[in-house]
């Protein structure tokens with residue numbers, strides 16, 4: 671099932687994007703085996719599908735949004751770099767019905783800007799995309815190293831807290847990077863940041 675999906679995705683993406691996609695799949699699989707073992711297959715599928723529409727034009731994104739009546743904030747509408755999470759979820763429903771399960775669609779939809787409500791499944795894809803092994807940006811590298819050294823050295827009951835802590839670091843780094851560039855910040859990202867900032871039970 672996954673090998674057929676991998677083949678189908680390879681035909682739709684550039685080789686660089688496909689290499690990133692395979693790396694996100696490896697990272698998501700490794701995380702799933704520790705954090706959500708019964709959902710490993712679904713998380714691998716979500717990883718393979720997450721950037722399905724990333725290389726489309728803005729016009730194509732807007733056409734998909736209109737045809738599928740996809741809603742998102744006005745700020746998230748500004749460019750393909752963010753919109754592709756929303757449009758990929760719509761295209762999966764249409765073209766990959768076998769994988770159109772709500773947990774997969776949700777994680778793909780939220781992987782670019784995050785959301786106020788994120789499940790462990792959503793957070794695994796969100797983090798795997800950011801810290802996968804081919805990323806060389808220093809913030810990604812240091813979070814990858816700290817996440818893996820922590821998650822592999824703690825007990826089962828502390829693992830979700832380690833995931834939350836890494837996602838919180840990711841959203842802070844992403845927002846800080848956007849602020850430095852003077853870029854627009856999607857309210858979905860601010861909602862995730864605010865929610866995690868208020869939640870103290872996992873913060874060490």
Ligand SMILES: [Fe+2]
Pocket residue numbers: 720721724754755781782799
């Ligand atoms: Fe993406």
Ligand SMILES: [Fe+2]
Pocket residue numbers: 690694720721799
């Ligand atoms: Fe990605």
